[in-house]
Amino acid sequence: MINTKELIGQLCNIMSVTGYEHRGAQELTELISPYFDHVYEAVGGTYVAVKYCGRDAAPRLMLDAHFDEIGMIVTDILPGGYLSFSHMGGLDRRIMPASEVYIYGREKIYGVICSKPPHLQKPGESKKLPALDEMLIDTGYSEDELRKIVSIGDGIGFYESTAELLGNRICGRSMDNKACCAAAIIAAANVEREKMACDLYVTLSSREEESLAGGCVTAAYDIRPDIAIVTDVTFSRFPGVDDYESAKMGEGASVSLSAVTDRKLTNRLIYLAENAGFKLQTTVDAENTGTNATALTLCGDGIPCAVVSVPLSCMHTYNEIIDTSDVEAAAKLFMLAVCDEDIFREEY
Numbered sequence: 001m002i003n004t005k006e007l008i009g010q011l012c013n014i015m016s017v018t019g020y021e022h023r024g025a026q027e028l029t030e031l032i033s034p035y036f037d038h039v040y041e042a043v044g045g046t047y048v049a050v051k052y053c054g055r056d057a058a059p060r061l062m063l064d065a066h067f068d069e070i071g072m073i074v075t076d077i078l079p080g081g082y083l084s085f086s087h088m089g090g091l092d093r094r095i096m097p098a099s100e101v102y103i104y105g106r107e108k109i110y111g112v113i114c115s116k117p118p119h120l121q122k123p124g125e126s127k128k129l130p131a132l133d134e135m136l137i138d139t140g141y142s143e144d145e146l147r148k149i150v151s152i153g154d155g156i157g158f159y160e161s162t163a164e165l166l167g168n169r170i171c172g173r174s175m176d177n178k179a180c181c182a183a184a185i186i187a188a189a190n191v192e193r194e195k196m197a198c199d200l201y202v203t204l205s206s207r208e209e210e211s212l213a214g215g216c217v218t219a220a221y222d223i224r225p226d227i228a229i230v231t232d233v234t235f236s237r238f239p240g241v242d243d244y245e246s247a248k249m250g251e252g253a254s255v256s257l258s259a260v261t262d263r264k265l266t267n268r269l270i271y272l273a274e275n276a277g278f279k280l281q282t283t284v285d286a287e288n289t290g291t292n293a294t295a296l297t298l299c300g301d302g303i304p305c306a307v308v309s310v311p312l313s314c315m316h317t318y319n320e321i322i323d324t325s326d327v328e329a330a331a332k333l334f335m336l337a338v339c340d341e342d343i344f345r346e347e348y
Contacts, residue, residue, distance in 0.1 A: 002186050004324045005170055009162040011178040015104055017071030018088050018209040020155035021045045023104055028067070028204070035189035036202070042222050045206035046215030051188050053196035059344045061198045062225035062303070063188075063334060064216050064292050065181040066208030066232065069174035070316055072156035074103065075133075081141040083111065085156055086132055089209030093129045095317045100159035101137060105150035110159075111137040158318035168250065168324045175320035177208070179310050180231040183253075183327045187334035197341040201225060205292060208232075213295035220299045226344055227265055227304045229337060230293040231330060233322070234283055234309035244284045247311040249323040252279035253330035256289045256307035260297055265306045268343050272336040278329060283309065308333060 010031055014024035028047060033039050036049040047067065052058075070089035077083060083103065097115035102108050114136045137156070139146055162172035184202045191200070201223045207214025220228070234254055235246040247254035255269055273280035285307070288294060293305040308330055313321045337343055 013160045017155040018068035042219040044215035044218040046219040047204040049202040051200045059198045060225040062228040064203045067204035074154045083137040111139040171321045173318045179322045183330040186331040195339045216292040232291040233312035236311035236313040247281040254281040258285040262304035
């Protein structure tokens with residue numbers, strides 16, 4: 001039996017800054033291979049994990065969870081052992097000063113983003129956020145020592161840490177989207193092969209944080225799925241966030257209602273959850289889900305897509321928070337979908 005918190009922690013500690021997912025290839029493959037029949041890397045850096053149902057000419061379900069995380073890239077090596085950097089994905093500049101990071105060069109080294117003391121700030125300076133190109137990382141190395149380890153273009157990730165809060169909640173870096181990767185892996189590990197109605201292709205896709213498409217498209221052309229379920233985090237309920245576009249933590253997974261998603265497939269997932277007697281929340285994403293579904297619906301001849309999400313707070317920071325019960329609820333829904341022969345019918 002997979003321990004959900006332990007699995008999420010292991011996934012979050014695998015370096016996968018968007019565009020640098022290959023750095024964690026061996027760790028990821030060793031971690032997930034016991035739960036699948038085949039794991040391979042598709043063109044574009046997406047990792048595809050397959051579990052076959054054992055039936056001839058079985059339909060194919062693609063369960064997509066982007067594996068990449070926000071981070072940074074080294075832009076220069078400066079005197080004194082400082083590094084300048086730029087963003088990879090959408091960083092929140094408010095949390096950057098004094099953040100702990102790892103630079104992934106020829107070896108992994110620790111650094112801290114410099115913070116100007118309030119005593120030295122000019123009047124009004126504290127009310128302005130510094131631009132990323134005004135920030136530096138202090139490594140403690142001399143310039144000469146640093147150049148032996150780090151090169152311009154190396155990836156930078158936030159400090160690797162996962163901590164438990166009260167109840168089922170945990171926090172740390174890259175819960176977006178390792179929490180949903182965990183849900184997909186748990187579903188594949190726990191579903192009984194004899195009950196599967198399809199071959200399951202879990203795509204731990206690359207480069208979503210930069211392009212909202214990334215490696216999911218090249219993987220989809222390789223897999224040619226009949227349907228796809230995209231799983232990504234969504235906004236948790238929070239003061240100032242509209243109820244219709246957010247979900248409550250600890251109240252189960254959420255399904256997206258959107259012009260992008262396939263209405264029939266979405267309704268089928270809602271039916272499966274209701275018929276099984278467990279909670280499934282809804283969010284309204286109108287014209288854009290902000291996920292890989294936007295690209296997958298237009299891939300090839302078009303792929304019917306639904307989006308299932310896990311609520312998350314403190315998004316795009318180094319202390320994102322999720323409730324593991326929501327991850328487990330998403331995994332249960334995925335198992336129901338994989339075992340549902342009617343989900344592939346043109347009409348229900």
